[in-house]
Amino acid sequence: MSDFIIRGDICTSADKKTIQTYEDSYAVCADGVCKGVFAKIPERYRDLTVHDYRGKLVMPGMVDLHIHAPQYAYRGLGMDMELLSWLDHYAFPEEAKYRDLSYAEKAYGIFADAVRHSATTRMVAFGTLHREATELLMDKMEDTGIVSFVGKLNMDRNSPDDLRESSAEESVAETELFLKDALGRYRNTYPIITPRFVPSCTDACMEGIGKLSERYGVRVQSHLSENPGEVAWVRELCPDTAFYGEAYDRFGLFGKPQQTVMAHCVYSSDEEIALMKENGVFIAHCPASNMNVASGIAPIRRYLDLDLRVGLGSDVAGGQTESLFTAMVEALQVSKLYWRIVDNSCKPLSVDEVFYMATKGGGEFFGKVGAFTEGYEFDAIVIDDSRLPHPQELSTKERLERAIYLGGDIKALVAKYCRGKRIL
Numbered sequence: 001m002s003d004f005i006i007r008g009d010i011c012t013s014a015d016k017k018t019i020q021t022y023e024d025s026y027a028v029c030a031d032g033v034c035k036g037v038f039a040k041i042p043e044r045y046r047d048l049t050v051h052d053y054r055g056k057l058v059m060p061g062m063v064d065l066h067i068h069a070p071q072y073a074y075r076g077l078g079m080d081m082e083l084l085s086w087l088d089h090y091a092f093p094e095e096a097k098y099r100d101l102s103y104a105e106k107a108y109g110i111f112a113d114a115v116r117h118s119a120t121t122r123m124v125a126f127g128t129l130h131r132e133a134t135e136l137l138m139d140k141m142e143d144t145g146i147v148s149f150v151g152k153l154n155m156d157r158n159s160p161d162d163l164r165e166s167s168a169e170e171s172v173a174e175t176e177l178f179l180k181d182a183l184g185r186y187r188n189t190y191p192i193i194t195p196r197f198v199p200s201c202t203d204a205c206m207e208g209i210g211k212l213s214e215r216y217g218v219r220v221q222s223h224l225s226e227n228p229g230e231v232a233w234v235r236e237l238c239p240d241t242a243f244y245g246e247a248y249d250r251f252g253l254f255g256k257p258q259q260t261v262m263a264h265c266v267y268s269s270d271e272e273i274a275l276m277k278e279n280g281v282f283i284a285h286c287p288a289s290n291m292n293v294a295s296g297i298a299p300i301r302r303y304l305d306l307d308l309r310v311g312l313g314s315d316v317a318g319g320q321t322e323s324l325f326t327a328m329v330e331a332l333q334v335s336k337l338y339w340r341i342v343d344n345s346c347k348p349l350s351v352d353e354v355f356y357m358a359t360k361g362g363g364e365f366f367g368k369v370g371a372f373t374e375g376y377e378f379d380a381i382v383i384d385d386s387r388l389p390h391p392q393e394l395s396t397k398e399r400l401e402r403a404i405y406l407g408g409d410i411k412a413l414v415a416k417y418c419r420g421k422r423i424l
């Protein structure tokens with residue numbers, strides 16, 4: 001890691017409703033941390049190397065709060081079913097293949113290569129229930145240079161014979177081995193406790209992994225209130241709980257004692273929303289997946305107004321692509337349908353708001369991440385939007401909006417930095 005300066009047209013969230021732009025300015029990185037954005041290079045940084053991206057858009061790296069690495073293999077396939085049948089017909093048969101490490105090697109190699117070339121600099125990922133394959137995934141994630149949390153799944157009920165752990169004891173013991181192997185082994189890759197979702201985990205399993213989360217100080221990720229069929233099933237499976245989130249909370253798997261990210265939250269009740277706020281649970285909004293497996297539209301306007309912590313997730317392969325630019329566009333689009341069709345008191349999201357969710361909103365899960373604010377870890381991407389030609393004069397903000405809508409992360413990404421190191 002070296003100290004340096006990036007020159008370009010810099011875009012960053014000032015707050016969740018405002019993108020701030022700095023034309024032809026300088027973002028300073030020292031010891032992996034942002035020292036601020038300046039119109040001229042301050043005297044004390046005179047000797048630093050300048051990486052010159054004049055005329056290009058510079059923004060914080062994208063944060064993907066929810067993705068399934070093993071499902072990357074069949075992205076863009078099997079979009080003809082709702083969640084529960086989709087899991088049985090597509091997700092589970094594919095994930096069962098990761099018992100075979102040679103398959104995992106091949107598939108995770110493809111996944112890691114895609115991640116490396118994407119605009120993502122931070123990721124919270126599901127593996128499979130297989131400990132060894134998930135450790136192999138962590139090795140590959142470390143090689144990409146991005147910062148990630150990776151989970152070995154817990155599944156000890158309501159799952160096919162070839163994708164189910166034989167008992168709660170086995171599931172918890174394998175998870176503990178996984179934590180012992182992975183904790184402290186990497187610079188940028190961390191283990192995370194990952195009950196697949198409530199239907200897949202017995203109470204004994206949840207209790208065991210809740211204790212591990214507390215004992216080892218390890219965070220938690222899972223799914224919450226995604227689809228009507230799933231929500232009804234959880235009500236049947238957990239008759240003693242008032243709402244879905246309580247089925248995690250009673251085992252210490254809902255934001256306390258460890259930070260937690262829950263994907264979807266399309267059908268969260270008022271009580272569930274109140275507990276998410278109280279416990280600081282992060283919401284991973286995954287609009288592509290919510291459309292593809294016909295789950296619905298999450299009321300993100302409401303969550304933002306209530307000051308809940310919200311970021312974006314690609315949710316591959318419920319979502320068809322790892323592109324967070326695509327996720328931003330889809331979040332905008334579904335918010336307009338929600339306003340028009342479901343609740344006209346929920347005003348559509350703005351570009352400023354989805355940009356915030358894709359950067360600083362999700363970045364908060366990683367600490368001071370997702371903005372060019374002094375003291376934030378230095379993650380950046382550079383987009384050469386001259387590859388998306390236009391005849392008229394545009395402001396920097398307009399260029400950013402256009403690059404988001406036109407797939408600038410796929411067509412025009414020219415550099416990527418994470419924790420102050422160039423990784424692409």
Ligand SMILES: [Zn+2]
Nearest residue numbers: 068223263315
């Ligand atoms: Zn998911």
